[in-house]
Amino acid sequence: xxxxxxQAKDILRGYGIPVPRGGVAEIPxxxxxxxxxxxxxxxxxxxxxxxxxxxxxxxVRMVRTPPEAEKAAxxxxxxxxxxxxxxxxxxxVRKVLVEEGLQIDKELYFSMLPxxxxxxxxxxxxxxxxxxxxxxxAKTPEKIIKVQVNPLLGLQPYHTRQLAFGLNxxxxxxxxxxxxxxxxxxxxxxxDCSLLEINPLVITADKKLVALDAKINxxxxxxxxxxxxxxxxxxxxxDPLEVEASNYNLNYIKMDGNIGNMVNGAGLAMATMDLIxxxxxxxxxxxxxxxxxxxxxxxxxxxxxxxxxxxxxxLINIFGGILRCDVLAQGVVEAANKVGIQVPVVIRMExxxxxxxxxxxxxxxxxxxxxxxxxxxxxxxxxxxxx
Numbered sequence: 001x002x003x004x005x006x007q008a009k010d011i012l013r014g015y016g017i018p019v020p021r022g023g024v025a026e027i028p029x030x031x032x033x034x035x036x037x038x039x040x041x042x043x044x045x046x047x048x049x050x051x052x053x054x055x056x057x058x059x060v061r062m063v064r065t066p067p068e069a070e071k072a073a074x075x076x077x078x079x080x081x082x083x084x085x086x087x088x089x090x091x092x093v094r095k096v097l098v099e100e101g102l103q104i105d106k107e108l109y110f111s112m113l114p115x116x117x118x119x120x121x122x123x124x125x126x127x128x129x130x131x132x133x134x135x136x137x138a139k140t141p142e143k144i145i146k147v148q149v150n151p152l153l154g155l156q157p158y159h160t161r162q163l164a165f166g167l168n169x170x171x172x173x174x175x176x177x178x179x180x181x182x183x184x185x186x187x188x189x190x191x192d193c194s195l196l197e198i199n200p201l202v203i204t205a206d207k208k209l210v211a212l213d214a215k216i217n218x219x220x221x222x223x224x225x226x227x228x229x230x231x232x233x234x235x236x237x238x239d240p241l242e243v244e245a246s247n248y249n250l251n252y253i254k255m256d257g258n259i260g261n262m263v264n265g266a267g268l269a270m271a272t273m274d275l276i277x278x279x280x281x282x283x284x285x286x287x288x289x290x291x292x293x294x295x296x297x298x299x300x301x302x303x304x305x306x307x308x309x310x311x312x313x314x315l316i317n318i319f320g321g322i323l324r325c326d327v328l329a330q331g332v333v334e335a336a337n338k339v340g341i342q343v344p345v346v347i348r349m350e351x352x353x354x355x356x357x358x359x360x361x362x363x364x365x366x367x368x369x370x371x372x373x374x375x376x377x378x379x380x381x382x383x384x385x386x387x
Contacts, residue, residue, distance in 0.1 A: 001217065001218045001220055001223060001229070001230075001232075001233060002050040002215075002217050002237070003050075003216055003217075003218075003229075003232040003233075003234070004024075004048045004049075004050070004095065004097075004232075004234065004237075005046065005048060005097055005213060005214055005215065006022075006023075006024045006048060006095070006097045007216075007232045008214035008215060008216040009211065009214050011187065011191070011216060012187070012211055012214055015183045015184070015186065015187045016179075016183050017180060017183060017184065017187075017211050018208065018209065018210045018211065019210065019211045019212075019214070020044075020099040020100045020101075020102060020210060020212065021038075021099060021100050022034065022038075022044075022097055022098050022099025022100060023097075023098055023099075024048065024095050024096070024097050024098075025073055025095065025096050025097075025098055026077070026094065026095050027073075027077070028070045028071075028073040028074040028077065029070065030073075031045060031069050031070050031072070031073035031096055031098045032066045032067065032069055032070035032073075033066075034069070034098040035063075035065070035066040035069035035070070035098055036066045038099075038100045039065075039066070041100050041101060042062060042063075042064065042100070042101025042102075043062070043063045043064065043065075043066075043068070043069050043098065043099075043100065043101060044060065044061070044062055044063075044097075044098070044099055044100075044101050045060070045061045045063060045069055045072040045073055045076060045096050045097075045098050046059065046060045046061075046096060046097045046098075046099070047059030047060065047076050047079070047081050047093040047095075047096055048093070048094070048095040048096060048097055049081055049086070049091040049092075049093060049237065050091070050234070050237040051081075051083050051085035051086045051091055052083065052084075052085050052215070053083030053084045053085055054081060054083060056083065056084075057081050057082055057083040057086075058079075058081070059076060059079075059081045059083075059093065061075075061076065062101060069098055072096075073096050073098070076093055076096055077093055077094070077095075077096060078092070078093065079092075079093050080092055080093075081093050091237070092236075094236060102202065102204050102210060102212065103204055103205035103206075104200075104202045104203070104204060104205070104212075105202075105203045105204060105205050105207070106127075106202065106203040107129040107130040107200035107201075107202050107212075108125065108126065108127060108129040108167060108200060108201040108202065108203070109124070109125060109126040109128065109129035109130070109133050109136075109144070109198075109199050109200065109201065110123075110124070110125050110129075110181075110184075110197070110198045110199070110201045111123075111124045111125075111195070111196060111197040111198070111199070112124075112184065112185065112188045112193070112195075112196045112197075113193075113194065113195045113196070114194060115148065118148050120148050120149055120150050120151055121148075121149045121151055121185075121188065122146055122147070122148055122149070123146070123147045123149060123155075123159065123163065123181070123185070124144055124145065124146050124147075125144070125145050125163045125166060125167055126143050126144045126145065126167075127143065127167055127168065128140070128143045128144075129199055129200040129201060129202075130199070130200050133199055145162070145163055145166035145167070147159050147162050147163055149185070151189070154185070155181070155182060155185040157178070159181075160177070160178040160181045160182065161174075161178070163177070163181060164177050164178060172207065173203070173207060173209070176208075176209050177209060180209055184196060184198075191216075191218060191226055191229060192218060192219045192222035192223075192225065192226070193216055193217065193218055193219070194217045194218060194219045195215065195216065195217040196215075196216050197214070197215040197216075198211045198212075198213065198214050198215075199213055199215075200212050200213060239254045241254050241285075241304050241307065241308060242254055244304060245287075245300075245301070245304050248296075248297055248300040248301070249290070249297070250287065250288075250289060250290075250297060250300065250301050250304070251266070251286070251287065251288040251289075251290070252285060252286065252287045252301070252304060253285060253286040253287075254284070254285050254308065255282075255283050255284055255285050255286065256282065256284070256310070257276070257281065257282025257283045257284040257285075257310070258281060258282055258284055258310055258311060258312040258313070259276050259281045259282065259283055259284055259311070259312070259313050259314070259315055259381055259382065260283075260284045260285055260287075260305035260306070260308060260311040260313070260314040260315070261273065261276065261283055261284075261285065261286075261287060261305075261314065261315045261316070261317065262287045262289060262298070262301050262302060262305060262314070262315075262316045262317070262318075263287065263288055263289070263316075263317045263318065264288065264289050264290060264318050264319065264321075264323045264328075265288060265290075265319070266288045268317065268319060269286055269287065269288045270286075272315065272317045272374070272378070273286065275374060275375065275377075275378040276315065276378055276381070276382065278378065279378040279379050279381075279382035279383075280382050280386070281313075281378075281381070281382035281386070284305070284308055284310055284311045285305060285308065285311075287301055287304075287305065289301050289323065290323070294327065294331070295327050295328075295330045295331035295334065296331065297331070298327070298328055298330075298331025298332060298335070299331045299332075299334045299335035299338070300335075302314075302316075302331065302332055302335035302336070302339075303335050303338070303339050306335075306339055306341070306342075306343070307339075311343060312343055313343050313344045313345070313346070313381045313382075313384050314343060314344070314345045314346070314381070315346050315348070315377055315378065315381040316328070316332065316345065316346070316347045316348070316349070317348050317349070317374060317377060318347075318348075318349040318350075318351070319349070319350055319351050320349060320350065320351025320352040320353060320354055320357070321351055321352060324351075324352045324353045324357070325349045325350075325351055325352060325353045325354040325356065325357030325358075326353040326356040326357045326360060327353075328349060328357060329347075329349075329356075329357035329358070329360035329361050329364075330360055332345075332347070332361070332368070333360060333361070333364045333366065336364070336366050336368075337366075341366065341367065344367075344369060344381065344384035345366075345367075345368050345369065346368075346369045346370075346371050346377050346380045346381040346384070347361065347368055347369065347370050347371065347377075348370075348371040348372075348373065348374055348376070348377035358370060369381075369384070
């Protein structure tokens with residue numbers, strides 16, 4: 001789950017991390033009112049969307065007066081902001097963050113995220129912070145300091161010293177940085193974060209460390225432990241089909257292809273998408289209905305796939321175990337009868353009650369194509385979608 005910058009900064013404040021003072025506005029007049037409390041200082045108006053690169057896309061403006069802040073907010077609110085992370089369709093801006101500008105001496109980069117390779121947490125920092133950090137990572141990765149932390153042992157003083165020395169800190173900066181990293185690590189663990197990024201982390205002219213920007217993502221599987229974080233969820237920033245799927249406990253991610261697919265098991269779903277590409281088509285979604293799916297869940301998943309106008313064919317690939325093949329077949333038939341099928345549907349299934357499942361499909365009277373194996377299924381649906 002992603003949250004907005006202003007929400008991330010609210011969490012940072014609770015852990016004693018310095019952030020610029022400011023407020024969020026949904027109308028230009030509110031932006032002006034917030035800016036009136038910053039008279040005589042630079043003011044920054046920042047678009048709030050779940051994507052980076054907002055400055056390069058025109059979603060960040062520096063102004064001097066409250067009327068200018070109102071004017072900037074009026075121009076940003078309602079715009080479709082396109083960045084390298086939004087894709088060509090962009091994101092509609094519904095909120096802006098209005099905050100006090102700072103006198104910046106230096107911009108740094110800082111982040112934490114789980115590391116699958118080490119089964120730990122990697123903490124990264126770089127003196128080359130700011131908007132071009134992706135280019136730094138690609139061209140000069142040696143400028144990024146990485147520290148591996150064992151989550152069972154936790155963050156140790158030598159970890160923070162290694163980062164501080166790598167950033168060429170000394171004296172008071174080293175002390176404040178070490179305290180900040182300790183608090184950030186605590187936040188990361190407390191909230192089951194999948195990403196915590198501060199870019200830039202700035203050193204101000206009076207030698208203070210301030211989180212000028214912030215991005216925090218959370219592990220969806222741990223949200224049951226964090227009801228307060230669920231309140232931050234912004235459904236306007238999520239794909240409508242993904243939101244609907246979440247209401248039925250379906251693991252659905254919309255993609256840009258033309259072949260919808262329904263699979264039970266994440267690994268099998270990824271392998272199925274690979275086969276779709278090998279067959280010359282593109283997957284339109286990832287949909288894992290799970291091992292214990294009911295006929296109702298299968299029906300809802302099938303309906304969501306068919307509601308995507310880009311879908312020109314559907315591949316259903318089920319290995320019957322906990323989810324029996326007859327349950328799958330019944331769900332598909334019920335969904336097809338309710339929503340109607342306007343595209344070819346290829347079904348490959350093996351496992352528990354497979355013969356009964358095939359019988360249900362054959363007796364349904366629907367134009368469903370049963371494949372012999374997975375390779376045959378991918379080739380059939382790709383060919384049919386092209387035709």
